Amino acid sequence: MRIRVVGVGMGPQHVTAEAAEAIRSCDYVIAASKNDADGLLAVRRSIAASYGVEVVAVPDPPRERDDPADYPGAVRDWHAARVAAYDTVLRERGGTAGFLVWGDPSTYDSTIRIVESLGIDFDVVPGISAPQLLAARHRIVLHGVGQPVHVTTARRLQDDVAAGQTNLVVMLSRTLDLTGLDDWSIWWGANLGTDSEELLAGRIADVVDSLEPARERARDAAGWVMDVCLLRAPA
Missing domain, CATH: 3.30.950.10 (Tetrapyrrole methylase, C-terminal domain)
Known part of the structure; x- marks a missing residue:
């Protein structure tokens, strides 16, 4: 198995040539689904479809957002639940999976931390922040x-x-x-x-x-x- 973490900027117009090639190399894309009308999931589907890649939507675990007393702890719990959900899909499907990151993966995004916890080889492609x-x-x-x-x-x-x-x-x-x-x-x-x-x-x-x-x-x-x-x- 392999994972590619790909920054896609703020939509299809910001996908670089390097990012496009990385998406094409994936067997599928994993994307969190927050609700039935998830606009960001729709954008990820549009980007992936442009390169002939399927999106596997994974229901996003709930997270306490109303200023919890232990904010870092709430985020850690949320990340752990995401790791478990993604791990299930990856073990079932294998192959090369892509994660399409809004903006750039380096700045205030949890994808790299989550992917590291999965223990699977991965690389990172930058995006417009x-x-x-x-x-x-x-x-x-x-x-x-x-x-x-x-x-x-x-x-x-x-x-x-x-x-x-x-x-x-x-x-x-x-x-x-x-x-x-x-x-x-x-x-x-x-x-x-x-x-x-x-x-x-x-x-x-x-x-x-x-x-x-x-x-x-x-x-x-x-x-x-x-x-x-x-x-x-x-x-």
């Missing part, structure tokens, strides 16, 4: 000349700002606490690279009231929403 596309859409560089950019999650945002971070890419933002950041600048995008894409930029105090309506428009249009932003302190 959300921060890359955010920068392209807003025609910006993510950092100042010779300066760093801090990549974090919305859950950690306020702690990271308190620790002195002044230039942050923020991902996994189911909620975005921008308290105390009125004079900061934001470059924000949701469902980047898709027909439901939404973009906003400006001084936070000037655009904050528009963020949630834009998020909901993206969710209503696609059935799901993923957003990312760059936050920068005033010079």
Whole structure:
């Protein structure tokens, strides 16, 4: 058996030549199915079909999402349940299985950790990441000349700002606490690279009231929403 972890960016238009060849080499693709109207599963089916590869949908185990007291523990339990579900399919089918990762597998994605736990030989093909596309859409560089950019999650945002971070890419933002950041600048995008894409930029105090309506428009249009932003302190 073999596994190929393939980054596919934000949809078929972002599949690189290397990723396309990797998908063609698979006997099938394994994909989590969250519900009957899973829009991200539909995108994965579309990508796989373009290369003549079957998708095996695996019901995604439930996960506690409402800010559990032990967030790392909740994620570990969820990952363990995913490993067990995928292992069953892999042992039954054998061959070469593909996992199509939204964006790039290197950043805030669990696929590599899960695949490592399966104990099966695997390789990784990179994809276009959300921060890359955010920068392209807003025609910006993510950092100042010779300066760093801090990549974090919305859950950690306020702690990271308190620790002195002044230039942050923020991902996994189911909620975005921008308290105390009125004079900061934001470059924000949701469902980047898709027909439901939404973009906003400006001084936070000037655009904050528009963020949630834009998020909901993206969710209503696609059935799901993923957003990312760059936050920068005033010079």
